[in-house]
Amino acid sequence: MIQTSALQFAYDSSGIDAFSFPDIDLPPKENLLILGPSGVGKTTFLHLLAGLIPPKTGDVFIADNCLNRLTRKQLDRFRGQHIGLIFQNTHFIRSLTLLENLILRERISVKKNDRYRREELLMHLGLSNLLNKKVYHLSEGQRQRLSIALGVVHKPKVILADEPTSNLDDANCEKVISLLKKEAEICKSNLVIITHDQRVKSHFKNHINL
Amino acid sequence: MLYLAYKNLVSKPLNTILSVLLLMISIALATFVLQIRSQLNRHLESNIKPFDMVVGAKGSPLQLVLSSVLHIDNPTGNISFEKARNLVRGRMVKEKIPVAYGDNYKGIRILGTTKRYLTVYSARINRGRLNEKPFEVVLGDQAAKKIGLQIGDTFVSSHGLAESGFETHDEKPFTVTGILKPSGTVVDHLIITTLESIWQVHEHEDDHSANEDEHEGTHEEEEEHKEVHGIHDGAKHGEEQADMPSIFTEDYKEEHNEGHGKHEEERHVDHDLHKEEKEITSVLVKFRNPVGALQRSRFINEETAMQAALPKFEIERLMKFLGVGFQTINIMAIVILLFAGLSIFINLVKTVRERKQELALLRTYGANTLQLMLLVFMEALFLSLIGFVLGWVFGRLGVLAFSKFSTNSYGYHFAFGTPDSNELFVFIIVILTTLLAAILASLSIFKLNVSKIITDA
Secondary structure (H helix, E strand, O other): OEEEEEEEEOOOOOOOOOEEOOOOEEOOOOEEEEEOOOOOOHHHHHHHHOOOOOOOEEEEEEOOEEHHHOOHHHHHHHHHHHEEEEOOOOOOOOOOEHHHHHHHHHHHHHOOOOHHHHHHHHHHHOOHHHOOOEHHHOOHHHHHHHHHHHHHOOOOOEEEEEOOOOOOOHHHHHHHHHHHHHHHHHHOOEEEEEEOOHHHHHHOOOEEEO | OHHHHHHHHHOOHHHHHHHHHHHHHHHHHHHHHHHHHHHHHHHHHHHHOOOOEEEEEOOOHHHHHHHHOOOOOOOOOOEEHHHHHHHOOOOOEEEEEEEEEEEEEOOEEEEEEOHHHHHHOOOOEEEEOOOOOOOEEEEOHHHHHHHOOOOOOEEOOEEOOOOOOOOEOOOOOEEEEEEEOOOOOHHHHOEEEEHHHHHHHHHHHHHHHHOOOOOOHHHHHHHHHHHHHHHHHHHHHHHHOOOOOOHHHHHHHHHHHHHHHHOOHHHHHHHHHHHHHOEEOEEEEEEOOHHHHHHHHHHHHHHOOEEEEOHHHHHHHHHHHHHHHHHHHHHHHHHHHHHHHHHHHHHHHHHHHHOHHHHHHHHHOOOOHHHHHHHHHHHHHHHHHHHHHHHHHHHHHHHHHHHHHHHHHHOOOOOOOOOOHHHHHHHHHHHHHHHHHHHHHHHHHHHOOHHHHHHHO
16 A cells, blocks of 8 residues: 655755645555656656655655655665566666566565566566567567566565556557556555556546646 | 676676786786795705805806706806815814716706715605715606606716717716605706716716826726725715714825825825816805804905805895896786776776666665675676686796796796785785775765666666
8 A cells, every 4th residue: 555645855955846746545456547747747756656765745655664764775675575666768687688687686676586476477478488588689568578577576565657658559558558457466566657648547547647 | 696796797798808807917927926936935945055155166156056056057167175175174064065067967967976965955765775886876856757767777978067969978877776755955956976976987088088098097097996985985984973073184184094005106196196186066065153154255265266155145146136027027917906906996887887777776676775886896806806816827827837947947846836825915905906996986876866867768
C-alpha cells in the first residue's frame, strides 16, 4: 500500500518553483494511473514515491514505512527490496548479458537467486531464448520487456513505471500494459504508472490527473 | 559484485591493458633490480667474506680483488711466492692462502692453491676425493656441469684464462679426482688443483724451450718434482697446525735445509734460482683483527713492489658504482609506477563517469554508496593485482635471463628467488597507490544524483 500526505518538492531551497502533489492512498493490490502532460512533475512524483529524492515537505508511506525517516543506507536497502522501478529510457549494465543483469538485480536487491521465478518471468515476457545476449544487442521492444523483468523479478511491494509505453507501437503498448498488470497480480503489488499516453487510460479504473 | 567488476574491466580491454601494462613494466623493473642487487650482494659477500686482504702485483686494486677473489677479471700480474709469503707472516695473520692462475679448460679457470682454500669456503667433496698430488684436480659443482667431466677423466689445459684452442699443454694432462658439493661461492665455478701443478705446467714449458738442445732436461725435471713435493708436504703439515703464525716461513726454512742436505752445491744454486722464479698470482689473507689488514696493506703498498687490496673496501666501491645504475633503474620504475597509478586513476574516473547511469541503476536496485565505491575499488584492485603478478613474473624471467648471461660470462648464477620483504614493500606501495586512485576516482559517487541521471538518459 502507498500513502502520501502533503507532498511538496523543490529543486532549490528557496522553494519558489515548488511542486505540490495530491495525496494518494492506495490499498494493497490496487493499481493507479497518473496522467498529465510533460513538465508537471510526473517523474518527480514517481521518484519521490521511490525515495530517490527527498520531499521538501510531506511524507511517503510504503507498506507502513515512512521513507523520509529511513537513513540513506536503509532507504537504498528498502528500495531494493520493496520497490520495482521501470524507466522510460531503459537502463542496463552494458557489460553483462540479459541473464546476468537479472541475476545481478536479484543479488543486490534481495540477496537470493530464485531460478524458478526468473524462468517463469522470462517465459511470460518472451525473453527465454535471449538469456546470453548482451543487452545492447536487444531490440527496443525486447529492452522494454527486460526493463519490466528487472523491475519485478524480486517481487516488490510497489511497481513504479515511468512512461513504459511511450516508445512503443499500439500492439506492443497493449502487450506491455497487460504484462505489467499480470506481474503486479502475481507479485501482489501496487502498480503505479505515470504517463501522458492516453492509450493506457482505458486499462485502469483508478487514475488521477496532475 | 566481483564478477561485475571483472566484466566491466573486460568490456574495456584497451584501457585495462594500458593500465596493466604500465604497472607490469614498473613492477618488473623494480623487482628485477631488487632481486639482482640483493642476490649480487649476497654472492659478493659470501665470496669475499673469508679474506681481509689480497696481496698481488701492482695495478688496480679492484682488478686484483676481482681476479683473485671473485675470479672474473684478469690478474694484475705475478708476484714472487717467496716475497709474498714473507710479507704476510705474523701473529695477526690467521689465514694466508696463495693462489696461482695460468690455465683454463673450456673457459673454466684452473686455480692452483692449497687445501685451506676449500676449507675457508667450506666446500666439501661430493663425489670422489680431494686432490692430493700434482695434476690432480677437483671440480666445482657448476664447473663440472659445464665441462661434463667425470671422476677419473683426464684433460689438458689451455694456456691463459680465456677459452681458446691455440696453446695446449698436451704433455701434462690433469686427472679429475673429485667433484665438490655446491657451495654457492666462487669455488663452484673453478677447477681446483695444487700450486705445484700450475708451476709444473709452466716450468715444463720453460724447460722445454731452455733445454731444447740439452739432453739433461728430463733429469732436472724429476729433481724438481721431488722439491715440489717437499713444499706440498710442508703446506700440509702447516695446515694441521693452523694456529701456528708463520707457516710459510717455517716451511720455507725446512725446505731450505732439506735442500742443503740433499743436493750438491751447484745443483742447489741452480735450484734456488728456480725457486726464486716460482710465481703466484696473489696471496689471500685473513687477519685475526680487521685492523691488521689496514696496517699491513698500507705497509705493503708503501714499502714494496707489490700491492695489497682490501676486498671489502673494493667491493663497496664497486657497489657504489653499480648503485648509480641500480638507482637509475629504480627511479625509472618509480616514475613508471606513478604513470601506472595515474593511468589506473584516469581509467577509474572514466569508468565512474561513463557508468554513472549504471551506478545510478544499481542504486535503484538497492545498492548503497559504499557498495558502489567497493565496485570501483575492486576494479582497481583487479588491475593492480594482475599488473603486479605479471610484473613480478616478468621480473623473475628477467632475472633468469640475466642469470643465464652472467653465468656464461662471469660464472654468476642468479636464482629464481622467492618473494622477499622488499617485494612485499613494493606490493604494499602498489596497493596503496591503487587505493588512493580508487578513492579519488570514486569521490563523485557520493554526489551521484540518481533521480536526475535516470531521467536525463
